[in-house]
Amino acid sequence: MTELRPETRVVHLPQPPVEHSRPITMPIYQTSGFVFDDPAVMADAMGRPDGPFVYGRYTNPTVRALEDAVSGLEGGAGAFATGSGMGAINTVLFALLKPGDHVIAQKSLYGGTAAILNELAARFRVDVTHVSEADPDAVRRAVRPETRLLYLETISNPMVLVADLPGMCATARELGLVSVVDNTFASPVLCRPIEHGADVVVHSTTKYLSGHTDVVGGLAVFRDRELYDKVWHFSTALGASADPFAAWLTLRGLQTLGLRMERHCSNTRLLATRLAEHPAVAAVHWPGLPSHPSYELAGKLLPDFGGVFSFDLVGGRAAGERFMKSVRLALLAPSLGGVETLTMHPATTSHRSLSADELARHGIDEGTVRLAVGIEHPEDLWADIEQALAD
Numbered sequence: 225m226t227e228l229r230p231e232t233r234v235v236h237l238p239q240p241p242v243e244h245s246r247p248i249t250m251p252i253y254q255t256s257g258f259v260f261d262d263p264a265v266m267a268d269a270m271g272r273p274d275g276p277f278v279y280g281r282y283t284n285p286t287v288r289a290l291e292d293a294v295s296g297l298e299g300g301a302g303a304f305a306t307g308s309g310m311g312a313i314n315t316v317l318f319a320l321l322k323p324g325d326h327v328i329a330q331k332s333l334y335g336g337t338a339a340i341l342n343e344l345a346a347r348f349r350v351d352v353t354h355v356s357e358a359d360p361d362a363v364r365r366a367v368r369p370e371t372r373l374l375y376l377e378t379i380s381n382p383m384v385l386v387a388d389l390p391g392m393c394a395t396a397r398e399l400g401l402v403s404v405v406d407n408t409f410a411s412p413v414l415c416r417p418i419e420h421g422a423d424v425v426v427h428s429t430t431k432y433l434s435g436h437t438d439v440v441g442g443l444a445v446f447r448d449r450e451l452y453d454k455v456w457h458f459s460t461a462l463g464a465s466a467d468p469f470a471a472w473l474t475l476r477g478l479q480t481l482g483l484r485m486e487r488h489c490s491n492t493r494l495l496a497t498r499l500a501e502h503p504a505v506a507a508v509h510w511p512g513l514p515s516h517p518s519y520e521l522a523g524k525l526l527p528d529f530g531g532v533f534s535f536d537l538v539g540g541r542a543a544g545e546r547f548m549k550s551v552r553l554a555l556l557a558p559s560l561g562g563v564e565t566l567t568m569h570p571a572t573t574s575h576r577s578l579s580a581d582e583l584a585r586h587g588i589d590e591g592t593v594r595l596a597v598g599i600e601h602p603e604d605l606w607a608d609i610e611q612a613l614a615d
């Protein structure tokens with residue numbers, strides 16, 4: 225071939241070989257596709273999750289590093305990463321359900337999940353029955369011949385109810401249902417639902433797994449390879465895949481997950497116990513307190529209770545709004561699981577579309593405040609909360 229012209233050379237840039245040494249951290253493979261020497265190898269790679277890398281919508285080495293890391297932590301046989309937690313949840317639901325199927329889901333669910341279950345019912349005749357998160361007999365009563373799936377959250381939002389994973393997942397298995405558990409609030413440091421019988425674990429990696437409030441992502445982990453392969457194929461067609469840079473940020477955050485969870489939990493313990501004694505507070509919802517409905521179960525299932533809890537202010541909605549305006553260190557913002565403490569008032573934000581009766585059904589008071597506790601010094605956080613309560 226003749227000497228290439230500059231216009232061609234800038235397209236086909238040299239790539240220095242990395243030999244005899246390797247990068248300490250996982251590089252970002254910012255490429256949408258991969259080059260093959262052999263068309264037969266390429267053809268074979270297209271159809272399976274464990275073949276050579278082909279195309280960014282299927283996976284990518286950086287994304288695969290994250291998938292393998294979380295799958296390993298959760299004790300799964302395989303995982304796929306997505307562009308958001310809802311991307312993972314939707315991919316799993318759409319892959320496993322068809323019109324006419326029936327789902328049993330716990331009553332207290334993340335709002336986005338509750339909304340998509342309503343959509344499935346309205347558009348695809350997928351009926352949903354809601355049960356308590358800790359009542360296997362209710363699952364037995366709700367089951368129908370067309371029931372396919374049991375949907376749970378390890379720790380719910382904002383009342384931090386803990387699901388009876390061993391009892392509920394064993395019942396699902398006995399009844400031939402696939403059990404799907406959202407483990408976002410616990411993270412694999414506090415709970416690994418597959419060890420308690422779950423078939424699929426989903427995560428919003430936006431939260432604790434990435435941990436620094438700088439990335440949106442999701443992930444689904446599977447107990448067995450057969451189910452993983454089936455849903456993986458569907459995921460490649462659905463196109464909810466993760467971006468390599470987002471996967472890289474998540475991997476970097478993941479390295480400190482253990483340390484961060486320790487601090488999230490100990491900070492939360494201090495704040496929840498002190499708030500329980502505070503005269504401006506009517507109730508604290510944290511499973512580490514004997515007054516919480518999940519206290520006994522949580523003690524058996526979890527080594528600690530995570531970094532989110534809520535409390536009801538004596539003065540109702542007005543007190544809740546006043547608290548939001550008065551906190552300085554805790555930021556008024558959505559989301560959770562990052563290093564900084566975030567707060568919100570469910571009655572006027574995340575659950576604003578609910579009537580007073582519906583709020584009561586979710587156990588949410590007009591004065592309920594949610595705190596997603598960060599890793600700051602706990603006494604600084606307490607000082608901020610005390611001054612906001614005194615306002």
Ligand SMILES: Cc1ncc(COP(=O)(O)O)c(C=O)c1O
Pocket residue numbers: 308309310311334336377381406408409427428429430440441442559
């Ligand atoms: C428990 C839980 N699951 C799923 C999601 C959805 O995740 P994402 O916002 O990454 O789509 C959230 C988001 O807040 C959540 O709290």
